Amino acid sequence: MIKGGYIGKILRVDLSNNKTGVEDIREDWARKFIGGRGYGTRIMMDEVDPKVDPLSKENKVIIATGPLGSTYAPSSGRVMVITKGALNGAIACSNSGGHFAPELKRAGFDMIIIEGKAEKPVYLWINKGNVEIRDASDIWGKNVSDADSIMKKATHPEAGTLEIGLAAEKLSLISNVTFDGHRAAGRTGVGAVLASKNLKGIAARGNLCVGVADNEAFAKAVYNARGILSKDAFSGGGGAALGTALLVNVINGVGGLPTNNAQDAYFENANNISGEKLAKDNLVRNEGCDSCPIACGRVTEIRSGKYKGNHGVGPEYEPIWALGSMCGVDDLNAVVMASYLCDDYGIDSISAGSTVACAMDLYESGYIPKEDVPFELKFGSPDSLVNTVKAMCEQDSEFGKLLAQGSYRLAEHYGHPEFSMSVKKQEFPAYDPRAIKGIGLEYATSNRGACHVRGYTIAAEVLGNTDRLTYEGKAELTKIFQDLTSALDSTGICLFTTFGLQGKEIAEMFEAATGIKCSVDDFMKTGERIWNMERMFDIKAGFTKDDDALPERLAKEPIKTGPSKGEVTDLNRMLPEYYQLRGWDENGIPKIDKLKELGIDDLV
Amino acid sequence: MKLLTINVDKCTGCRACEYACSFVHTGKFNPLDSRIHISEFLDDFVFIPSVCTQCEDAYCVSVCPTHALSKNKQTGVVDFDSDKCIGCKQCVMACPWGAIKLNHEGREIIKCDMCGGDPECVKVCQAKALEFTEVEDMVMDKKHRNAVKIKELVTEQQGVTR
Numbered sequence: 001m002i003k004g005g006y007i008g009k010i011l012r013v014d015l016s017n018n019k020t021g022v023e024d025i026r027e028d029w030a031r032k033f034i035g036g037r038g039y040g041t042r043i044m045m046d047e048v049d050p051k052v053d054p055l056s057k058e059n060k061v062i063i064a065t066g067p068l069g070s071t072y073a074p075s076s077g078r079v080m081v082i083t084k085g086a087l088n089g090a091i092a093c094s095n096s097g098g099h100f101a102p103e104l105k106r107a108g109f110d111m112i113i114i115e116g117k118a119e120k121p122v123y124l125w126i127n128k129g130n131v132e133i134r135d136a137s138d139i140w141g142k143n144v145s146d147a148d149s150i151m152k153k154a155t156h157p158e159a160g161t162l163e164i165g166l167a168a169e170k171l172s173l174i175s176n177v178t179f180d181g182h183r184a185a186g187r188t189g190v191g192a193v194l195a196s197k198n199l200k201g202i203a204a205r206g207n208l209c210v211g212v213a214d215n216e217a218f219a220k221a222v223y224n225a226r227g228i229l230s231k232d233a234f235s236g237g238g239g240a241a242l243g244t245a246l247l248v249n250v251i252n253g254v255g256g257l258p259t260n261n262a263q264d265a266y267f268e269n270a271n272n273i274s275g276e277k278l279a280k281d282n283l284v285r286n287e288g289c290d291s292c293p294i295a296c297g298r299v300t301e302i303r304s305g306k307y308k309g310n311h312g313v314g315p316e317y318e319p320i321w322a323l324g325s326m327c328g329v330d331d332l333n334a335v336v337m338a339s340y341l342c343d344d345y346g347i348d349s350i351s352a353g354s355t356v357a358c359a360m361d362l363y364e365s366g367y368i369p370k371e372d373v374p375f376e377l378k379f380g381s382p383d384s385l386v387n388t389v390k391a392m393c394e395q396d397s398e399f400g401k402l403l404a405q406g407s408y409r410l411a412e413h414y415g416h417p418e419f420s421m422s423v424k425k426q427e428f429p430a431y432d433p434r435a436i437k438g439i440g441l442e443y444a445t446s447n448r449g450a451c452h453v454r455g456y457t458i459a460a461e462v463l464g465n466t467d468r469l470t471y472e473g474k475a476e477l478t479k480i481f482q483d484l485t486s487a488l489d490s491t492g493i494c495l496f497t498t499f500g501l502q503g504k505e506i507a508e509m510f511e512a513a514t515g516i517k518c519s520v521d522d523f524m525k526t527g528e529r530i531w532n533m534e535r536m537f538d539i540k541a542g543f544t545k546d547d548d549a550l551p552e553r554l555a556k557e558p559i560k561t562g563p564s565k566g567e568v569t570d571l572n573r574m575l576p577e578y579y580q581l582r583g584w585d586e587n588g589i590p591k592i593d594k595l596k597e598l599g600i601d602d603l604v
Numbered sequence: 605m606k607l608l609t610i611n612v613d614k615c616t617g618c619r620a621c622e623y624a625c626s627f628v629h630t631g632k633f634n635p636l637d638s639r640i641h642i643s644e645f646l647d648d649f650v651f652i653p654s655v656c657t658q659c660e661d662a663y664c665v666s667v668c669p670t671h672a673l674s675k676n677k678q679t680g681v682v683d684f685d686s687d688k689c690i691g692c693k694q695c696v697m698a699c700p701w702g703a704i705k706l707n708h709e710g711r712e713i714i715k716c717d718m719c720g721g722d723p724e725c726v727k728v729c730q731a732k733a734l735e736f737t738e739v740e741d742m743v744m745d746k747k748h749r750n751a752v753k754i755k756e757l758v759t760e761q762q763g764v765t766r
Binding site: 070071072074099106145148149158180181182207208209210211212215219223226229230236240284285286287288289290291292293294295297299313 | 613616617618619620623624626627630631632633634635636637644646647649651708709727728730731
């Protein structure tokens, strides 16, 4: 019997048959996989053939919260969207902050399993344990902030909402799932999967309490964690003042900011798109997700130039890089405008920016015929950036439709897939593996395709004391970060707490909340279990060791300028050691002994 | 006398205060059991906390037929004695701020008691949108902040003489 943290119920929605049902949280799974990402992936392993077409009705979507959600544990409002991703068919867990997760719990459910396909567009209204599948014909065709307000108006003004935008409706493979109209589970094309099921959104509202196993121990653990966070440079002030964009100058400062589709990794004009510049020119105020002391969210507006008068949230560090230096653009207002467009249409701004950069690169190299592109397309041009993003979002032209499928399909279409800066078809984010070696291993082995938030080695390699240029020890470093993140994603806590917290503090909060005994070692082991389970899904889906690879540009073209000038990366100096440390064979397949040790040998 | 003060411009809308309040009063987490409430305006991303202002001549006290509500002259808090409450909800209707309300089950009357002089909501407010300060200090602080603005205008107009 689990004593706290969980509501204890899972909602199952069968859209094909217009039916809903309620199931209990399985205690054995909660103990082994916690909640959120871990538990959700376990459901996928049980119910979905990893070989199915991600956009078929056989795929399922799990919307999952963690046991720390709807408490005052710091930054504990994460919600996870777990499915077979549309972008690459790998196991996708895309997650977001905001206030939807706690609202879903109070409405009666830790998780929702969405299966089948509705005949016509619908949305769900989950109100105090009651569930209605409602007609969404007046919301279909709306952008995310309108969809959010229409659903709130039709249900409850303080309901938490989830919605997909126009990009997802048109099945863009890089479309996201948005929460409360402005926060997104951005990566892996999870929006298109919901669209393929004709599910436009979910609204949730309830009055249930969340209790914890040991009140005194929980309060002590939470205040300890909050105390540590308040003293850290990022979580104790930097995040609130400058947002994640404070990293622009930090990462460029070590020559690790991919520029012009990673032709370089140093952007001379980084100052023009920095967090400091954003705070000065665009920031209105900062915003916090549920129970979050960091409050890195940016509420912004454009005060001058041709986009004057537009307002929204963000951009974070990643979109500033993707739409900025990756495209060679140093006009911050254009970057902010492009980011607003991505948000509004519900498209992943990391993949979007990298896809624009790929298009610019292909075009300048002469691989895209001029007649295919209805506007100017060149590195460094703010107009090229905004026009290309607009075309991608609207998908009214053939070129726009192609862009909305991400850089890999675009580059493949024009015969040069090597121009796509992606791993497993997903665009890598804002850290150059030539300048920061460990993050390259993380991109190559990330179970959902290139990603920084599966194992944020940057914390050690740039923000900590680990030598970023050495290959030594990076296999172990990557494994530790990946295991820790898998477990913490499953509790419902935000990765950004790890700027200050370690596994110990998070395990303490988890144990006090649930009553499940959990040492740091147990916590890390749980993370390792989840990581291996995700790997098993991908292997069953058809991925092999050949997919654990970086774009060849990173191995062959040295960085041209800046502090990391001359650097390339050699994945082979880390990957075999990584497989060995993971207990996988030389083909990257988990050995049966490892799976037995983790208690998941039944998944083979 | 110390007051729970709200700096609206600093609130990030994280609602940790709501969780802390409900947990310290009920042992469980539920924003509906919180004595403090954050109103959210997503069109402009403005967040407005509201909580009992502990009125000197309080409507809720005036209308309470059983004296379950009373002004504590020593602490300044409008005290609520649940043993005397008959649940008539006159106070809920009388309070202009919506600061007295019903709990999540819609039966029990709840209101801010300033946690006996050590408000839990303040402890989790990293943004310092909530503070527990002496009234005089708060007034001085406001006077000073306004004075700084005026001073800037004066020096801008007349130049600095130094």
